[in-house]
Amino acid sequence: MEINSPPPCPNTVTIRRNPHRKARPPPTPATEAPEMPSADVAKVRSFPTEEILSMDIAKADPVSENLRVFLRIRPLLHGGVGGDRNSKPRFKNVWPQNPAKRKSAIGRALQSKKNKDAEVCVRVNNPQSVTLSPPLALQESNRIKTEVYDGFSHVFSPDSSQEEVYEKMVRPLVDDFLSGKSGMLAALGPSGSGKTHTVFGCPRQPGMVPLALQHIFKQTRGSNSESMRSFFISIFEISSERGKGERLFDLSPNRGDLCMQQSTLKGLQEIAISDARQAESIIAQAMLKRATGMTNANSQSSRSQCIINIRGVADKSNGEGNDQANDGVLSIVDLAGAEREKRTGNQGARLLESNFINNTSMVFGLCLRSLLEHQKNPKKPLQKHFQNSLLTKYLREYLEGKKRMALILTVKSGEEDYRDTSYVLRQASPYMEIKYNTVEEPSNISYNKRHVQALSRSERHKRMKVTGSDACLIDKGKSIEAENGLCEEGSLKSSEPGICKVDMSGCAPSKSGCADSGEGERNHQIMQSFAKALWNVLKQYKEKLKVADNEIQHLRESLVMESTKYIELKKELNDIKSSCACSHRKSVEVSVVELDKNFHERVPLQINVDETAYLREYTPTKDQNFISQVKSLDVREVSASCLELENPNELDHQACESLSGSGNSAEDLCESKCVRLEDSYLSANVAGFMVNSSRSLHRKDSCSSVELDHMLSGEDEESPEDVVLTGQCNAVDPLDGECRLGTCCQALQSGESERRVSPGSSPSQRDCRALDVEDEIEKPRESLDFTTTSPQEDLVSSKGCEMIGIPDSEPRVTTSATTAEKPKGCELIDIPDSEPRVTKAEESKECELIDIPDSEPRVTTTATKTEKPKRRLLPASSLLLRHFSTLDIEDDDEKPKGGKKKSGVEERKITQGSISLLRLLKSDLRI
Numbered sequence: 001m002e003i004n005s006p007p008p009c010p011n012t013v014t015i016r017r018n019p020h021r022k023a024r025p026p027p028t029p030a031t032e033a034p035e036m037p038s039a040d041v042a043k044v045r046s047f048p049t050e051e052i053l054s055m056d057i058a059k060a061d062p063v064s065e066n067l068r069v070f071l072r073i074r075p076l077l078h079g080g081v082g083g084d085r086n087s088k089p090r091f092k093n094v095w096p097q098n099p100a101k102r103k104s105a106i107g108r109a110l111q112s113k114k115n116k117d118a119e120v121c122v123r124v125n126n127p128q129s130v131t132l133s134p135p136l137a138l139q140e141s142n143r144i145k146t147e148v149y150d151g152f153s154h155v156f157s158p159d160s161s162q163e164e165v166y167e168k169m170v171r172p173l174v175d176d177f178l179s180g181k182s183g184m185l186a187a188l189g190p191s192g193s194g195k196t197h198t199v200f201g202c203p204r205q206p207g208m209v210p211l212a213l214q215h216i217f218k219q220t221r222g223s224n225s226e227s228m229r230s231f232f233i234s235i236f237e238i239s240s241e242r243g244k245g246e247r248l249f250d251l252s253p254n255r256g257d258l259c260m261q262q263s264t265l266k267g268l269q270e271i272a273i274s275d276a277r278q279a280e281s282i283i284a285q286a287m288l289k290r291a292t293g294m295t296n297a298n299s300q301s302s303r304s305q306c307i308i309n310i311r312g313v314a315d316k317s318n319g320e321g322n323d324q325a326n327d328g329v330l331s332i333v334d335l336a337g338a339e340r341e342k343r344t345g346n347q348g349a350r351l352l353e354s355n356f357i358n359n360t361s362m363v364f365g366l367c368l369r370s371l372l373e374h375q376k377n378p379k380k381p382l383q384k385h386f387q388n389s390l391l392t393k394y395l396r397e398y399l400e401g402k403k404r405m406a407l408i409l410t411v412k413s414g415e416e417d418y419r420d421t422s423y424v425l426r427q428a429s430p431y432m433e434i435k436y437n438t439v440e441e442p443s444n445i446s447y448n449k450r451h452v453q454a455l456s457r458s459e460r461h462k463r464m465k466v467t468g469s470d471a472c473l474i475d476k477g478k479s480i481e482a483e484n485g486l487c488e489e490g491s492l493k494s495s496e497p498g499i500c501k502v503d504m505s506g507c508a509p510s511k512s513g514c515a516d517s518g519e520g521e522r523n524h525q526i527m528q529s530f531a532k533a534l535w536n537v538l539k540q541y542k543e544k545l546k547v548a549d550n551e552i553q554h555l556r557e558s559l560v561m562e563s564t565k566y567i568e569l570k571k572e573l574n575d576i577k578s579s580c581a582c583s584h585r586k587s588v589e590v591s592v593v594e595l596d597k598n599f600h601e602r603v604p605l606q607i608n609v610d611e612t613a614y615l616r617e618y619t620p621t622k623d624q625n626f627i628s629q630v631k632s633l634d635v636r637e638v639s640a641s642c643l644e645l646e647n648p649n650e651l652d653h654q655a656c657e658s659l660s661g662s663g664n665s666a667e668d669l670c671e672s673k674c675v676r677l678e679d680s681y682l683s684a685n686v687a688g689f690m691v692n693s694s695r696s697l698h699r700k701d702s703c704s705s706v707e708l709d710h711m712l713s714g715e716d717e718e719s720p721e722d723v724v725l726t727g728q729c730n731a732v733d734p735l736d737g738e739c740r741l742g743t744c745c746q747a748l749q750s751g752e753s754e755r756r757v758s759p760g761s762s763p764s765q766r767d768c769r770a771l772d773v774e775d776e777i778e779k780p781r782e783s784l785d786f787t788t789t790s791p792q793e794d795l796v797s798s799k800g801c802e803m804i805g806i807p808d809s810e811p812r813v814t815t816s817a818t819t820a821e822k823p824k825g826c827e828l829i830d831i832p833d834s835e836p837r838v839t840k841a842e843e844s845k846e847c848e849l850i851d852i853p854d855s856e857p858r859v860t861t862t863a864t865k866t867e868k869p870k871r872r873l874l875p876a877s878s879l880l881l882r883h884f885s886t887l888d889i890e891d892d893d894e895k896p897k898g899g900k901k902k903s904g905v906e907e908r909k910i911t912q913g914s915i916s917l918l919r920l921l922k923s924d925l926r927i
């Protein structure tokens with residue numbers, strides 16, 4: 001049976017089973033990746049975070065103005081406690097005067113003045129700054145240095161008059177008030193420093209309140225009738241209630257205690273004022289009711305915080321009654337001066353009052369300080385210190401910076417007042433940094449937010465709920481009791497002096513303009529908060545987007561790398577495919593092993609050659625290092641007698657059993673006549689042994705093999721042209737000229753005879769157990785079915801390898817695949833009828849029988865392998881060897897071992913070319 005084998009490959013193909021791993025190429029730009037959907041990605045426009053964040057948010061146009069802080073220095077007073085010690089010394093006007101005495105008196109007065117100047121601790125540097133100098137005693141003892149306080153809105157010297165203070169400090173507030181803006185003036189300072197004097201004054205020196213009232217009504221009278229407004233005044237105090245609490249008391253005539261709910265005063269009476277005189281009268285009456293006391297610091301010291309409210313309401317009769325924008329409140333606060341116990345000498349109830357006063361002053365200062373810190377660092381929340389006193393509760397909106405206010409610090413300039421003055425300046429001077437960034441709103445807005453409840457004379461009307469449309473006239477022309485209450489709930493509409501419209505329920509905020517304004521303010525705040533929150537969210541998203549961009553970039557790089565790797569693998573696959581395809585046509589050069597010339601003794605090898613098989617079995621050692629160690633084995637003398645080949649034209653090469661890609665199944669091979677290699681060694685005189693594989697082939701189970709003992713390879717000569725060793729040898733094909741070993745030898749192809757190797761290495765050949773070589777050697781082509789063997793074999797052949805073509809001159813073993821695979825479970829080898837089938841068990845036995853003594857030449861193995869490798873000569877070699885035996889080409893040193901079973905193949909005809917070739921080989925061997 002002839003098998004059409006593909007034409008031999010002219011060139012030797014060496015396939016690297018494990019190609020070198022190429023270094024991972026550097027990441028290339030995404031644009032270079034052919035399979036990258038970078039174009040699509042690029043089309044997706046990223047979220048315009050930068051654009052959003054770079055957008056300029058329209059900012060409101062706030063009226064940025066610092067808190068105005070004034071400083072007034074009280075002149076030095078002479079006399080007793082609280083007395084006016086500032087009066088000029090009176091010189092006796094004695095007639096006739098002694099000129100000498102008169103001069104001395106003037107000199108003493110001047111000297112006294114100089115001494116007074118030396119006694120002051122506060123000196124005015126300029127209208128905005130002062131210098132605080134500690135007394136000499138303190139400078140020496142405590143090393144206190146002189147301090148300069150600058151930045152005041154104005155510093156009033158001790159010589160400054162009330163009018164001057166008013167013009168520079170209060171008049172702007174009054175002007176704002178008249179324009180509808182609310183404002184507050186608070187006087188702070190130690191006890192006896194002139195707060196009350198500044199605020200209320202005296203009949204000869206009226207204070208800020210009288211001057212403001214005069215100014216207000218003067219302006220009102222001078223204006224036209226359309227701008228007529230109504231003004232109301234209310235005055236109350238917050239005092240200590242026996243040291244246990246705070247007390248609200250309405251200082252208006254015939255009024256009593258007040259109560260406060262949250263920031264709302266209930267029961268406060270507003271008195272409509274028509275002129276300054278009337279107002280001054282009311283104030284005078286209120287001052288009589290104010291709690292005062294005598295202390296060491298002040299003979300008439302205020303013991304309560306006094307608040308005066310002047311509210312201007314647009315005249316409704318002029319058609320402007322609904323114009324709430326022109327309403328405003330001017331509040332002037334006279335705080336009780338902070339006291340030091342040592343100076344005041346207070347005891348008992350007075351001491352409790354001092355504690356209350358000091359506590360209120362401290363809370364007031366804390367509120368302002370918190371506001372300042374909050375403005376400096378918005379992350380710092382605004383502390384709710386205002387809850388700690390009624391005064392700060394009432395003035396909450398001012399202390400939170402929602403309304404404008406001004407502070408007047410009053411200090412005493414005496415040396416003994418240094419500590420008090422220093423404390424005030426140190427505490428209050430930072431307040432100058434407080435800014436009002438919010439847009440100033442009409443003062444009436446906040447004011448009207450309060451729930452104003454008009455109180456009738458009788459209590460039965462207190463809780464009467466009146467809607468806006470059912471506003472009632474409670475007390476016409478007499479008194480107005482307005483309760484500064486819940487801003488959201490109601491509003492007071494006073495269109496006429498003395499007329500109070502009560503909207504207690506406040507349930508109709510939409511009906512009042514103040515409600516609309518309040519709603520606008522609330523909306524504004526809500527929008528501000530929303531904008532801030534949105535801004536923060538955008539920032540967070542920006543950070544997230546940055547992280548996501550980085551990840552995307554990383555993924556792109558990874559994708560490019562993977563795609564590159566994929567391309568490489570694809571190329572390799574194509575190469576492999578092409579190589580596989582080529583393997584059908586090419587013959588692989590197998591390594592040539594020169595068998596040791598001392599390979600004298602041979603185990604008789606009986607090979608039953610199938611009709612189509614040209615098998616020459618080659619059995620390398622199991623050790624994969626076998627071939628690597630055996631670079632060249634020169635088998636100089638091979639006893640042809642040791643090999644009995646029934647078919648001299650065929651070589652059994654077990655390595656070729658793996659070359660089963662031809663599609664021949666094991667069954668086919670089993671059906672065919674096989675070559676059975678008996679226990680004999682096939683000696684071959686080969687020129688070289690070429691190893692071209694990274695793995696070794698083990699042919700332990702070979703029935704016939706050539707066992708090369710590398711120990712005898714002392715004469716091994718590595719021929720560069722004959723031996724090619726690239727790792728681990730897989731197959732040996734001793735041929736006339738050159739034998740080469742391929743990794744995945746599949747088939748041997750010869751010009752005279754072709755051997756079709758059954759797919760012994762394929763899984764389909766698992767049942768093959770033995771290799772049978774039929775006796776029918778007459779057929780030029782015979783199939784050879786052989787198996788490998790022991791499961792311990794590392795390698796038999798590759799799957800894809802199918803055929804080894806052995807040309808006439810250069811039999812080769814073709815390798816076509818990189819992966820060699822051991823045909824596991826190959827058990828069956830077709831056994832000819834005449835010959836018993838060799839089973840696996842038999843194989844092992846035979847292998848044992850094949851075991852060659854140490855003295856015998858072997859294929860070089862590693863030290864770890866004690867078993868002798870078995871070789872199956874390739875068909876060409878066996879043919880040659882047979883020819884040797886036929887032609888009596890024997891070497892004297894080479895004698896077959898034992899009796900060998902010779903078959904009738906000796907009678908085989910020998911071609912003329914073979915004879916000539918054998919003669920040449922014979923001559924070489926003898927050489």
Ligand SMILES: Nc1ncnc2c1ncn2[C@@H]1O[C@H](COP(=O)(O)OP(=O)(O)OP(=O)(O)O)[C@@H](O)[C@H]1O
Pocket residue numbers: 073074075077082083084086158189190191192193194195196197198298300301302303335336337338410
């Ligand atoms: N600028 C001034 N010119 C003349 N006398 C003044 C001046 N300031 C204060 N006085 C006088 O000083 C005394 C104490 O002043 P005043 O009562 O106003 O102090 P105070 O700060 O209100 O004290 P307290 O906090 O205890 O009420 C008063 O008799 C007042 O007439």
